[in-house]
Amino acid sequence: MKVIILCGGKGTRLREETEVKPKPMVEIGGRPVIWHIMNIYAAAGYTDFVLPLGYKGEKIKEYFYNYKIQNCDFTVDLGSGAVTTHTDCACTNWKITLVDTGQETLKGARIKKVAKYIDTDRFMVTYGDGLADVDLAALVDFHKKSGATGTFTGVRMPSRFGAVTTDEVGRILSWKEKPVLNEYINGGFFVFKREFLDSLTEDEDCDLETAPLERLADAGKLSMYRHEGFWQCMDTLRDWQSLNAMWQKGQRPWVKG
Secondary structure, eight states: OEEEEEBOOOOGGGHHHHTTSOGGGOEETTEEHHHHHHHHHHHTTOOEEEEEEOTTHHHHHHHHHTHHHHHSOEEEOTTTOOEEEOSOOTTTTOEEEEEEOOSSOOHHHHHHHTGGGOOSSEEEEEETTEEEOOOHHHHHHHHHHHTOSEEEEEEEEEOSSOEEEEOTTOOEEEEESSOEEEEEEEOOOEEEEGGGGGGOOSSTTOOSTTHHHHHHHHTTOEEEEEEOSOEEEOOSHHHHHHHHHHHHTTOOTTOOO
16 A cells, blocks of 8 residues: 655644754654654555655655665766765665645645555555554554544543642542543544545645545544554654654654564
8 A cells, every 4th residue: 555644734833843844854863754654654564655745845855856865875976977875775665756735735635636646445644743653554454344434543642731630628639640631532544445535625725634534434434443552743842852852762662673
């Protein structure tokens, strides 16, 4: 299956970094977060990627176009222009299709605009800012057995605040620092049957999570794969700092192998 990674958003809540680069190019441990996401999929055998681009998409194009030059030793023959690389480059088995899908386009329309590059009965979709140790083989197996048109990965969201319960007179009964909430939220890492593309349009205001997924849920054709392991989005400066701190400490649960 091909993997669509949504790369077009402006990342306004991470403006400290996204003023000069798109959010998927913000680095964790010296590598863009999109590289980490692709590595998660590649470890499970999925190496054919489609990237719908928007805000500062040229930065993503430049990175992958020049990937070998940026990551390998090489020699340039200035006379002929020939470039010879001397070291093995990681990830050279990846195939990446980069597609301009507009500056203001919402996620559903971005997926629709790259539909011509999806030539399999099923395809995968994820956001360009979420890391997890999700078992992709188990996710795909669950999706197929469910019979659903679409499956998303549900994750438990840790609270950003402590939780306190008291009795009637204010005595503390329990104190939990940033507990994990009971409710599941959408963590991305979708699998869809190709027929889902018919639910989308190329209109800029076609979003993924509103009408298309709501209609799928109402029709009983949307399933949720429960992921109880690590998941973290890079939505804010605090998230970015937290993920980099984890990397520096060697705590990298999303890294496979």
